[in-house]
Amino acid sequence: MSELEARVLPEATLARLTQYLRALNALEAQGLERTSSGVLAKEAGVNPSILRKDLSWLGSYGTRGVGYVVRELAEHISRTLGLNQDWKVAILGAGNLGRALSGYAGFTSRGFNVKAILDVDPALIGEPVGALRVEPISELATVVAREEINIAVLAVPGDAAQDLVDSLADLSVRSVLSFAPKPLKVPTGMNLRRVDLSTELQILAYLAVQG
Amino acid sequence: MSELEARVLPEATLARLTQYLRALNALEAQGLERTSSGVLAKEAGVNPSILRKDLSWLGSYGTRGVGYVVRELAEHISRTLGLNQDWKVAILGAGNLGRALSGYAGFTSRGFNVKAILDVDPALIGEPVGALRVEPISELATVVAREEINIAVLAVPGDAAQDLVDSLADLSVRSVLSFAPKPLKVPTGMNLRRVDLSTELQILAYLAVQG
């Protein structure tokens, strides 16, 4: 393949683009067809400068002196983020958190489909979770192949997480969202994002003491 | 001399300190009494330089040529983060996510006690969740006072979140962890952190398309 220049979006821009997308949807729901960086930035909770700078990474989609066409801009951001395609998600770990995530609205919307939920615990295997049934984690390879999983969500204890990441890497699952409270090593080419709930609470504790 | 006496830890440092704390606990569990920035940094998944720089914000607690005393450093970080005191957490929203969070191990450890779970839905009120029962959100003020709540976790739909933040502010709850997929306005003096699960998935989708 011909090498395109590695023009990857900065991490921070990427995170905000998802917020603009939601903000645009909110504006569209209000019946607005056009908007400006000021209005959109307010809705997304950022300042207008950074919004315009972020959008400049995608090219020029506004009109000077006027603003942006809501639907057009939303469509463009969606395409850039890869949300025009279908994402098939497997949840690893059918404990409280895993089960809650499988039904979470944010996970089932916008092209993300939870296709499977797996666990090691024999007591959980076969149990219904929404429209799915818990499958044994020993069948991971089979499930990933059958459902064409491309995103995995790790809702397992810290000790189990690294082994699963390694297995997923072998199965060419290249995107993982981990809730395990441990740093994980990932092979190059795999994308990992962590959500660490107890870290968030600890940060709040510090801020509360400060303030 | 700087104008302000109280120099606050950088946000990024703060987040890593919580990781060092976990890493130190892991080392202590292995029976180690002393460690070095190299070992600790590896366990925490960061590089040694930034670790030493982070610790320098807390003052000098290592010994040149030797390293750090595990328990001493852990104790010091804990104190800095305000983890020597008791934190009383209320969970707002008793849906799948709220119920899962109330039992989440990371939430119940290290001084964080889930004292109450509340919801608007009459069908849920009175239902048992672990050792608690769901209480009506109309009783928020009473519950906050009774349990001396100082941290609230928002696990409600986006539309309800802002009103709850405002109510919490009136009740002097100064720290909020929100799972609502919306930017929220907070009064000065209130600390808000957001965990946005669908944003995380969207970022992964983009990264997967890129790679």
Add this chain to the structure above:
DNA sequence: CCGTGTGAACTACTTCACAGCC
């Protein structure tokens, strides 16, 4: 005129490299 798009200035954070001390 008005709001976008963007270089330039600024701020925050990370890494380097080595002086300082045990």
Add this chain to the structure above:
DNA sequence: GGCTGTGAAGTAGTTCACACGG
């Protein structure tokens, strides 16, 4: 000798301010 602690250098991200074009 070896590892900490820290200025200095480097990098990433944000805000400013204004030229540009509908």
